[in-house]
Amino acid sequence: MNRPTLSVVIPTHNGRHLLPACLESLRRHRPEGLHLEVIVVDDASLDGSAEWLHAHAPDVRLIRLERNAGFCVAANAGIAAARGSIIQLLNNDAEVCEGWTEAGLAPFQDSSVGSVAPLVLIRSRPELVDSAGDCYAFFGWPSKRGHRQSADRWRLEPAGEVFGASASSAFYRAEALRKVGPFDPSYGSYYEDVDLAFRLRWAGYRCVFEPECRILHDVSATYDHGSPSLHRRMAKNAEALFWSNLPAGWLVAALIPHLGFLVVQFAWKVVKGRGRPFLLGKRDAIIELPRLLKLRAHRKQLARSAVAPLSFRLGLVPVGAAVDHIAQPIQAGAYVNP
Structure with a gap:
């Protein structure tokens, strides 16, 4: 066939x-x-x-x-x-x-x-x-x-x-x-x-x-965006991205801006009544930090056999997108899960 x-x-x-x-x-x-x-x-x-x-x-x-x-x-x-x-x-x-x-x-x-x-x-x-x-x-x-x-x-x-x-x-x-x-x-x-x-x-x-x-x-019509477990998972996943994927130079340069970003995010979550799941998600990420750092070895392995020179295209996000993201982050779609 x-x-x-x-x-x-x-x-x-x-x-x-x-x-x-x-x-x-x-x-x-x-x-x-x-x-x-x-x-x-x-x-x-x-x-x-x-x-x-x-x-x-x-x-x-x-x-x-x-x-x-x-x-x-x-x-x-x-x-x-x-x-x-x-x-x-x-x-x-x-x-x-x-x-x-x-x-x-x-x-x-x-x-x-x-x-x-x-x-x-x-x-x-x-x-x-x-x-x-x-x-x-x-x-x-x-x-x-x-x-x-x-x-x-x-x-x-x-x-x-x-x-x-x-x-x-x-x-x-x-x-x-x-x-x-x-x-x-x-x-x-x-x-x-x-x-x-x-x-x-x-x-x-x-x-x-x-x-x-x-x-x-349909933009995640069937997700419950008020779910504390969802906000906890999102908070953890955001840290998983940051710690396992950023190139070393970017990671060092981003540490202080990242901390400031977390403070702003937490303040917004508190206003929306979501401060606790946000903090629990960050705690989950801290527990997983050793595993996340080990994943960096896999990234380096991929780089050694890269098909072309690496280009990460990281940068700043416009203010309008920033406000929108804090209120309504990236969504995967209408996929109902417990």
Whole structure:
């Protein structure tokens, strides 16, 4: 059997109501002649998702997990099963638009490109951007480029290199994922795609933003953003990113700005009544610090066999994005987990 050009991996948990629109968009906009496989990973859903797929989408490859293991594990199961040379991770609450494959696949003609970030629009308000790729400030601040800005502006933005791609709809070179490893399950959800973007950077791969590849996304409609456990996990994951991934020179330069950033974040969390989960998440990160520092050895190993000179594209984040991030950080998508 010929290897597919593109494998689309859709993790889902209790998302049967979201799957019809997602899968229909793939069928409607699939180009003639494209060898495409669609893989849905059912993460122990209790809403009949698997039965619905058997009845209504027999052409979809279904992987069923017996135990609800979370977004990272489900995504990794799909990545491991994918046969395409390019893998797109697509949220169950997303829809692809016309021309998405042609634009999303074109940058991979350059062998140094490891991932592609589409222009992701808010499905309920498509005149607004959800993400035009991810960026990372050197003092420990992941954020979405263009979040809630005018889509008309970003449609005119030229294609170009960005720090990373949002896992809601990112394209990845399968060979690059085999080299750096898939998502780190310890993240559970939130910032796992930023961690992967860092590892791809350590291996010398670039990420390209492609505005002609457009995706509609519901922006985490089914996450409970008031959940203390979610805010605790986000606080821990942010530290995991910072301590395990920054190059040594950046890490030293960022220590004092990072501390100042944490003070500002904590003050904001206290105002919002989320100070306790924030502190508990930071405590969790301190407990894990020895493990996080050991991960740096893996990053150095990737650098020794990098496909191109390393470029991390770290910097500052505009004030507007800063305020937006504190109030509403990077989100992975509509993936319901306990």
